[in-house]
Amino acid sequence: MSKVKPLFEMRGITKAFPGILALDDVSFDCRAGEVHALVGENGAGKSTLMKVLSGVYQADAGEIFLQGEKVAFLHPLESLKQGVSVIYQEFSLLPDRSVAENIFLGREPMRGLFLDKQSMREMTQTVLKMFGDKHNFSAETLVGTLDVAQQQMVEIAKALSLEAQVIVMDEPTAALNDSECELLFNLIDDLRKQGRSIVYITHRIREIKRLADRVTVIKDGKIAARFDHVPETDQIVEAMVGRTLGQFYPELAAPDEIGETVLRIEDCSNARLHNISLDLKAGVITGFAGVQGAGRAALAMAVFGADPFVSGAVTLEGKPLNLTSPRQAAQAGIVMLPGDRKAQGLSLMQSVFDNAFISARAFSTPLGNPFRTNHADRNDIQKLLDQLDTRAASYDVEIKSLSGGNQQKAIVARWLALKPKVLIFVEPTRGIDVNTKSAIYRQMRKLAQQGAAIMMISSDLPEVLGVSDRIMVMSDGRIVAEFPNGVSEADVMRAATHSADEQIVQGVA
Amino acid sequence: MRWMGKINPVFLVLILLLLAVAFLSPYFLQPAGYMNFLKRAAPIAILAVGQLYVINSGGFDLSAGALVTLTVIGSSILLNGDPSATWWVICVMLVIGAMVGVANAFVVSYLKVPSIIATLGMMITLSGIALTWSGGAPRGYLPENFRFFGRYLIKDVPLIQLLPVAVIVMIIVCGALWWLMHRTNYGKQLVAMGDNPQSARLAGVPLVRTRTIAFVVSSLSAVIAGILLGGFAGVSTDVGVGLELQAITAAVIGGAQLLGGRGTVGAAVAGALVLQTVFTLLNIFGFPKPIRDVVQGLILISAVALASFRRRNSGG
Numbered sequence: 001m002s003k004v005k006p007l008f009e010m011r012g013i014t015k016a017f018p019g020i021l022a023l024d025d026v027s028f029d030c031r032a033g034e035v036h037a038l039v040g041e042n043g044a045g046k047s048t049l050m051k052v053l054s055g056v057y058q059a060d061a062g063e064i065f066l067q068g069e070k071v072a073f074l075h076p077l078e079s080l081k082q083g084v085s086v087i088y089q090e091f092s093l094l095p096d097r098s099v100a101e102n103i104f105l106g107r108e109p110m111r112g113l114f115l116d117k118q119s120m121r122e123m124t125q126t127v128l129k130m131f132g133d134k135h136n137f138s139a140e141t142l143v144g145t146l147d148v149a150q151q152q153m154v155e156i157a158k159a160l161s162l163e164a165q166v167i168v169m170d171e172p173t174a175a176l177n178d179s180e181c182e183l184l185f186n187l188i189d190d191l192r193k194q195g196r197s198i199v200y201i202t203h204r205i206r207e208i209k210r211l212a213d214r215v216t217v218i219k220d221g222k223i224a225a226r227f228d229h230v231p232e233t234d235q236i237v238e239a240m241v242g243r244t245l246g247q248f249y250p251e252l253a254a255p256d257e258i259g260e261t262v263l264r265i266e267d268c269s270n271a272r273l274h275n276i277s278l279d280l281k282a283g284v285i286t287g288f289a290g291v292q293g294a295g296r297a298a299l300a301m302a303v304f305g306a307d308p309f310v311s312g313a314v315t316l317e318g319k320p321l322n323l324t325s326p327r328q329a330a331q332a333g334i335v336m337l338p339g340d341r342k343a344q345g346l347s348l349m350q351s352v353f354d355n356a357f358i359s360a361r362a363f364s365t366p367l368g369n370p371f372r373t374n375h376a377d378r379n380d381i382q383k384l385l386d387q388l389d390t391r392a393a394s395y396d397v398e399i400k401s402l403s404g405g406n407q408q409k410a411i412v413a414r415w416l417a418l419k420p421k422v423l424i425f426v427e428p429t430r431g432i433d434v435n436t437k438s439a440i441y442r443q444m445r446k447l448a449q450q451g452a453a454i455m456m457i458s459s460d461l462p463e464v465l466g467v468s469d470r471i472m473v474m475s476d477g478r479i480v481a482e483f484p485n486g487v488s489e490a491d492v493m494r495a496a497t498h499s500a501d502e503q504i505v506q507g508v509a
Numbered sequence: 510m511r512w513m514g515k516i517n518p519v520f521l522v523l524i525l526l527l528l529a530v531a532f533l534s535p536y537f538l539q540p541a542g543y544m545n546f547l548k549r550a551a552p553i554a555i556l557a558v559g560q561l562y563v564i565n566s567g568g569f570d571l572s573a574g575a576l577v578t579l580t581v582i583g584s585s586i587l588l589n590g591d592p593s594a595t596w597w598v599i600c601v602m603l604v605i606g607a608m609v610g611v612a613n614a615f616v617v618s619y620l621k622v623p624s625i626i627a628t629l630g631m632m633i634t635l636s637g638i639a640l641t642w643s644g645g646a647p648r649g650y651l652p653e654n655f656r657f658f659g660r661y662l663i664k665d666v667p668l669i670q671l672l673p674v675a676v677i678v679m680i681i682v683c684g685a686l687w688w689l690m691h692r693t694n695y696g697k698q699l700v701a702m703g704d705n706p707q708s709a710r711l712a713g714v715p716l717v718r719t720r721t722i723a724f725v726v727s728s729l730s731a732v733i734a735g736i737l738l739g740g741f742a743g744v745s746t747d748v749g750v751g752l753e754l755q756a757i758t759a760a761v762i763g764g765a766q767l768l769g770g771r772g773t774v775g776a777a778v779a780g781a782l783v784l785q786t787v788f789t790l791l792n793i794f795g796f797p798k799p800i801r802d803v804v805q806g807l808i809l810i811s812a813v814a815l816a817s818f819r820r821r822n823s824g825g
Contacts, residue, residue, distance in 0.1 A: 306711060330713040344711050347704035349770045358701050362713040366695040373694060414712060 005068065007032045007197040008084070008166055013052055013062035022048045023059070024221045030166065030197040035188060037212035038201045041240055041433035045221040046201050050168045054079045054086045066166075085164035087155045089171050095144030100124040102143050103158045127161045130194075131187060149180035156187065167191065168199040173207060174431065177292050177459075185210055203240075203433055205233050206462070237434050248438055249466035250445035252485050257283040258469075260317075262453040263334065263422050265303070268312030272298040273477045276312070280422060280453035285444060287468025288457045290496045295477035296457045297339065300424045303455065304336035305329035316421070330359060335415040339427035339457070341404065345411050348400040352392050355399045356381050356413040363418065376417040384413040388443065405436030412443065423447060424455040429463060441467050461489055519763050519779045526786040533793050540670040544662070546789060548741065551679035552577075552734035554781035556752055557759035558686045559730025561777040562723040564760050565690070567703040567769030568617065568624030570724060572631035573731040573756055576609055577749030579639040580735025585649040585744040586642060592652035599655075599736065606732035609635065610725030617724075618717045632753070640746065647744040659740015675737045682733055686726065687774040699723055703769025751802075758809045759784050764816060784808070 006029035015023040023045050030036040040046050051057045053064065055073025064071050066082055073079040076086070093102050100120050101108075109116040109123070124139035137150055146154065152172060159167050169188075173181045188211055191198055200211055208215055209230055217225040217239035225231075225239035237248065259282030268276045273295050280286060288296045301307035303314075305323035314321045316332055323329050326336070338344035346355055357370065360381070364373035371378040385395060388409040392402050399407055408428065415423065425444060429437040444467065448454050458464050464471060465487065473481040473495040481495035536542040556573055563570040580602050587598045609631065616627040663672040690696040702709040702719050710716050731749075738748050763780030765772025787808065791801055 304711075326711050327713045327715055336711065338708070338711055343705075343707060345708050347701040347708055347770065349704050349766070350701055354697060354701060358698065358709065358712045358714065361694040361697050362715065364694050366698075367689075367693050370692065370694050370697040 006030060006065075007067060008053070009065045010049070010053060011063045011065070013049065013059045013064075015048060015052055015057060015059050022221050023052065025062075026218065026221070026223055028216060028223075030199055032165070032197055033192055033195045034213040035192055035198045035200050035211050037208045037215045038199055038218065039203060039208065039215060039236060039240060040218040040224075041203070041435055044218045044240075046218055047170060048221075049218065050086055050170065050199065050201065053166075053168070054084055080162060080164075083163060083165040084168070085159035085162055085166065086168040087152070087159065087170065087172065089174055091151055091155055093143045093151055093154060096142065098140050098142055099128075099137060099146075099154055099157070100139040102154055103127065103161050123161065124157070127157045130160055130190070131157070147180070149176050149183055152176070152184060153187070156191075164196070166197045166199070168201070170201045171203075172200075173202070173204065181207075205236060205434075208236065209233075240434055248441075250442045253283050253285070253445075253448060253469045257449055259283045259451060262317060263303070264313075264315045265309075266313045266315075268302070268309040268314065270298075270302055270308065270310045272307075273302055273309070276302075276309075276479060278472070278479065280455065282421075282451045282453050283448050284469045285448050285454040285456055285467055287464035287471045288455065288474055289461055289464050289471055289492050290474035292459070294474040294496065296474050297426060298477065299474065300336055300339075300426050300455065300457050303329070303422075304334060304424055306336075327362070330415075330418065330420070331363065333418075333421035334424070335359075335418065335420040335422070336424040337408070337411050337415070337426060337428060339430060341407055341411070341430075346399055346407055349398055351397060352385065352390070352395040352399050352402065352410050353378075353381060355407075356385060356395070356410045356417070359414045360417040373417075375419075381413060381417060384416050385410065388413055389439065403433075403436075404430075405432040405440070408432065408436075408440065416447075420452060422453045422455070424457070426457045427459065428456065429458070429460065437463075461492065465489065465492065517764050517773075517776045517779070519776050519783060522762075523779050523783050523786065526783060526790065530786055530789055530793070533790070537789075544669070544671045544673055544676065546785065547679070548659075548673040548675045550782055550785040551673075551675040552737045553752070553755055553759060553785060554679050554778045555682050555730045555737070556734045556756035557763070557777045557781040558683050558774050559727040559734075560753070560756035561760045561763075561765055561772050561774060562686070562690070562699065562726045563624065564757070564765050564767065565700050565703045565769055565772050566720050566723040567706060568720075568723075569628060569757065570613065570727040571625065571628040571753050572609060572613060572635055573727060573734075574749040574752035574754070575632040575635035575639065576606060576728055576731040577735040577738060577752055578746065579605070579635050579642075579749075580732045581651075581739040581744055581748050582639045582643045582647070582746065584655065584736070584739055585647065585651050587649075588652055588655060589649040590652050592654045595652060595655045602732050602736070603729060606728040607725050610728035611721060613728070614717070614721035614724040618720055643746060645746070647746060649744070651739050651744060655736070656740040656743075659737040659742070661740075675741070678733065678737060682730065683774060683778050686730070689726075690774050695719070695722065700770060700772075703771075705770070754809070755784060755805065756781075758805055758812070761809060761812045761816070766816065767813065 009029035011027050013023050013026045026049060028049060038046050048057065052059045054076045055078055056076055058074065071082065103124055104120050109119045121139045128139065131153060137146055143151060143154060172184060176184060188198060202208065212230050215227040215230060215236065216223060217236060219240060261279045262282050263280040265276055265278040276299065288299065290296050298307060302309050305325045305328050308324050314323055321332055342348065360373040360375040361370055363375060368374065382395065390406050390409040392406060399410060428440055444454055444456065456464065456468060469485055471483045471487060471492060472479050473492055475496055483492065531537050537546065560570055560573060584598050584602055587601065588594050613628055613631055616622050617624045658674050658678055661674045663674065666672045698709065698714045698719050702714055702716060706716060735749065742748055759781035760772060760777045761767065762783050763772065763776030765777060787804060788801055791804060
């Protein structure tokens with residue numbers, strides 16, 4: 001291990017909030033020219049640690065050294081001036097301003113009383129040059145017209161223009177697709193070569209393997225593990241979770257667990273889906289893979305009646321079914337857990353109970369007691385939430401105070417109260433920490449074992465391959481391939497990206 | 510002191526204001542004084558609770574005031590002083606109210622017109638109908654048994670001596686609407702829908718039905734308020750003017766969140782009483798009517814500003 005002096009060093013940082021010790025004697029450092037991955041579950045203290053570094057919070061105890069000198073930032077602007085730049089998940093860009101105006105916001109170059117647009121543009125171009133030819137925008141481009149990856153570049157450019165030596169990125173890939181991620185990773189490689197220190201917060205193992213020089217795992221406000229190399233996945237996961245994780249993915253369906261066909265879709269189409277034919281069997285988890293826009297989400301919305309098929313036939317347990325609204329689908333026993341929890345899944349101002357009760361209430365006598373519905377009473381819902389291990393101060397608190405994983409459990413409980421036959425999980429683990437992910441997979445398997453047919457739609461390909469009994473690959477609104485469990489990522493990606501051409505070839509042949 | 514944060518401040522404000530009124534005007538402590546106050550507050554309390562249904566669903570009902578006017582004018586023309594017609598006229602008015610609510614909900618749900626515009630259009634339409642029907646000036650008059658609800662005082666009641674019928678109506682209507690909002694599957698779905706209509710739809714909540722009932726409740730409460738107001742104020746063509754804004758102000762003072770998802774019936778009633786108390790205070794100080802409007806406007810803005818300030822500080 002080389003004894004290079006760290007660019008910044010935090011020693012014995014302790015920070016308490018009312019009722020919780022967020023950081024307990026945490027030490028962390030980063031050398032010039034390295035990427036140090038900071039890993040941990042939601043609420044472990046990663047973001048708090050970085051906020052102490054940048055001066056958003058002040059530590060109760062501990063010291064921070066920047067380039068060997070002791071510092072104590074009282075405000076993020078102070079750390080910014082000293083070359084510490086934090087890029088948060090939610091960008092702070094103004095959509096109606098140009099790239100240059102955003103980069104120099106609040107410190108615009110002036111010539112007398114006037115904005116020096118010329119030098120602002122030139123300085124921006126100099127910074128953008130560092131990206132090589134990877135950006136496809138100029139200093140004058142309006143930020144609102146850029147995609148998420150490009151906006152991230154603008155944030156990074158802002159950090160570079162401040163000559164930031166320390167760049168902290170808080171889960172930067174949360175909103176990026178695969179090719180955008182690759183762009184970002186290359187950019188980070190370049191920054192590393194320029195000798196900057198990069199702190200990379202994530203809980204995606206793949207990104208750690210791709211990028212990190214060192215890895216620090218933080219759990220419950222304490223350092224759980226430190227690695228001077230990139231360790232095995234299991235080592236990271238164990239440190240995050242604090243116990244040996246049996247198997248990350250649950251067992252596949254045993255042959256005797258596979259039941260009759262529950263839902264049959266025959267030659268169904270709508271504006272975005274073409275000639276979909278599909279059998280969902282009881283006890284089976286069917287995973288759907290494909291690139292963004294391949295039609296996986298559209299298929300979920302169609303089967304759930306939210307964006308229905310316009311032609312073809314759907315039968316549920318042999319009976320024909322006309323799915324035209326989510327309400328009808330849920331009534332028939334088909335339910336969906338939406339991918340965008342905040343926008344589509346939760347009433348954020350209502351309690352955990354209210355969110356878990358909503359569907360039972362929607363299918364009960366309107367004037368009935370809301371805690372003693374036709375499908376479930378307070379005890380039933382309490383039991384469901386307990387079984388799912390929902391962590392909340394109480395089930396009467398507003399659901400927005402819960403972590404993403406626990407919010408997801410309330411949505412699962414909502415549907416289990418109706419004893420559904422088909423469950424459609426859309427991005428079930430998006431933004432959820434590793435420990436909870438595994439619990440959700442296990443829950444899905446348990447539901448399948450209890451006789452439900454399960455559809456799983458996810459952009460996380462390893463997850464689709466790990467959990468599903470069979471994998472359907474979609475492209476351009478069609479199902480283009482089917483694989484059993486055990487198929488390689490490469491085979492699936494090949495089918496997902498090249499199938500359109502092959503189909504044409506097959507059609508000709 | 511943490512429990513203080515959980516109490517809706519509207520109740521504290523109400524108590525302080527009532528103490529101020531009692532201090533300034535001892536008449537207020539007499540049964541005749543406070544019962545008269547409650548009687549005057551009854552229509553606005555009922556309107557506020559009706560309005561709360563639409564607010565909690567995520568909308569506004571600006572047509573309520575015009576519907577009050579239409580109820581008063583229409584009843585007086587249909588009745589024309591004939592006491593034997595009172596009951597069917599009340600039924601007709603309730604049916605008209607229900608139709609207005611359904612029409613509002615239809616425009617919002619199917620024609621996708623934002624409720625603030627849909628009900629603004631309805632408000633103008635209803636005012637026009639009322640004026641056309643009456644020919645521009647009040648016609649006909651309301652018989653005594655119609656005015657009973659708004660005007661009659663039950664005397665020699667133990668403990669409180671007097672009990673206006675309007676107060677009984679207020680208690681029954683607000684009590685029933687409290688139950689519907691807070692103790693039924695319907696009410697819980699309504700609030701969840703106002704919080705996030707998309708998630709409610711994907712959870713199986715029937716949005717159109719839920720919203721339609723909210724608009725119908727608001728319209729029916731306007732008809733009931735109209736019957737009370739016709740009772741004690743008599744027939745005029747501007748009886749309902751501005752009442753929808755008073756109702757919204759009252760609901761907001763009670764902490765209802767504009768655009769839906771949060772608001773209780775008890776607090777909306779307290780909000781209506783706060784508003785009525787402020788008007789009483791302004792009367793005691795001898796301010797003219799236009800000042801009332803100035804104060805009401807300022808209260809509305811401050812209530813919304815205060816609510817969003819509180820939410821920001823509580824990490825909302």
